[in-house]
Amino acid sequence: MEKLLKIADFLLEAAKADGADCAQCTVLESETREFNVDGGDFSLMRTLFDRYISLTVLKDHRPGSVVVNRFDEASLLSAARDCVAAAESAEPDEAREFAPGPADESFTLGAPEPDTHALFSRTAELMKDVADRHPKLLMEQLIAAHTRTKKVYRNTNGVTYRTLSGEYGVSLTYSAHDGDDSTSMYGGSLSLTDLSRPFIEGSLIDREMAEVEAQLGAEPVNGKFTGTALFAPGCLAGDVFGQVVENFASDTPLIDGTSLWKDKLGEKVADERITLSISPRDPRIVGGQRYTGEGYPAEDFDVIRDGVLTGFRLSQYAANKTGLPRSGSTSSVLIAKPGDTPLADIIAGIENGVYLMRFSGGHPSANGEFSGVAKNGFLIENGKLGKPLTETMISGNLSDMLLHLRAVSRETLEDGSTVMPYMAFDGVTVSGK
Secondary structure (H helix, E strand, O other): OHHHHHHHHHHHHHHHHOOOOEEEEEEEEEEEEEEEEEOOEEEEEEEEEEEEEEEEEEEOOEEEEEEEOOOOHHHHHHHHHHHHHHHHOOOOOOOOOOOOOOEEEEEEEEOOOOOHHHHHHHHHHHHHHHHHHOOOEEEEEEEEEEEEEEEEEEEOOOEEEEEEEEEEEEEEEEEEEEOOEEOOOEEEEEEEOOOOOOHHHOOOHHHHHHHHHOOOOOEOOOOEEEEEEEEOHHHHHHHHHHHHHHHHOEHHHHHHOOOOOOOOOOOEOOOOOOOEEEOOOOOOOOOOOOEOOOOOEOOOEEEEEOOEEOOOEOOHHHHHHHOOOOOOOOOOOEEEOOOOEOHHHHHHOOOEEEEEEEEEEOOOOOOOEEEEEEEEEEEEEOOEEEEEEOOOEEEEEHHHHHOOEEEEEEEEEEOOOOEEEEEEEEEEEEEOO
8 A cells, every 4th residue: 555655645746846736646456356157158267457547636727637557657757747738728617626634544345355266166156056046047248256456545635545445246147048039138246245145145136037037028018008117126226316316416417507406405306205315335335435536535415315305416526616515425326215015015006017127228318308128127917017028118207207106115136336125106108019
């Protein structure tokens, strides 16, 4: 860690000597030990090394940034000169600033030291478990890895953070096959700090594999109807709440003034059963965020609490531009409060709808309108999962949908990067042939 601190000091001093008023830099080194499975067979074992330096300066309120991956003195001096030159040619922007000091903290997160033998054993075990439990699945690709990272953040205002972290990760891409029939590809991931449990028991992996197997023989919906969309946790996190935050509650739409929620702090924007938090320090999250990109300590906060908009995900820069308060974190870690209804009961209460594990669509419009293709999903009819779906379109409005919540499950996805239940929303349009 001392080597990284010395590099940071050298670079910041060089930037100041070249004319920067203030500067911040991040210096990172990581080592990844990785096993790959392709087409169901082990194909690769390797160790990857990565390192980079990110430098940002301000000169006369003009920002400049560079990223380099060489740590020798000549490269550092060149990076500082290039960064200051970039600032000199930029437009001034008085909203940009770095966190004030003094601050000096060290973090140790996760499992910095790998157990490579146990990682290989768990990976081989997963392949056997998949073959035994889900014989129609083809593992298109599996990557199991441990990554150890050393990182230093330092700025010229007297802020320093040191982070030593490590985590195990499993990334899966698979599909089901039966003769000439096959399903859409589906993927999942799992981040862990220990290897005490078989991978297939982690999060919802086993359940999701069974659901993908059941999607053989998919058919399009006949006609068009307005009904209920039941979102699986991964789809809910990325395609619903992730888009909600990006569209309505983050830097760009609030700076541009396009957010539908720009004047709604303290007002109801969702059903009262919805509480959505950005929580990078939650103990269920592996790694997470301990400080922001501008050097402020990271804190958990609610975007929506009991249906009421209570916070935006704003950097200090966006806060200065808009006059709104800076958020506790700029992380993308989303946690939604679960309900008390079993998933089976939610399905039993839906007369006409769809169950979505994956959704393929473009970015929603500024007013929240969205449309796309249902992937890895099922029709729901008369309280039961029906035929698997293909060539089926889903459309609606994100802002309106949050106000038309039917149910929230007590079951949750906890994969190390999010904590998310199943949610069902009414008023979604489903169309096929």
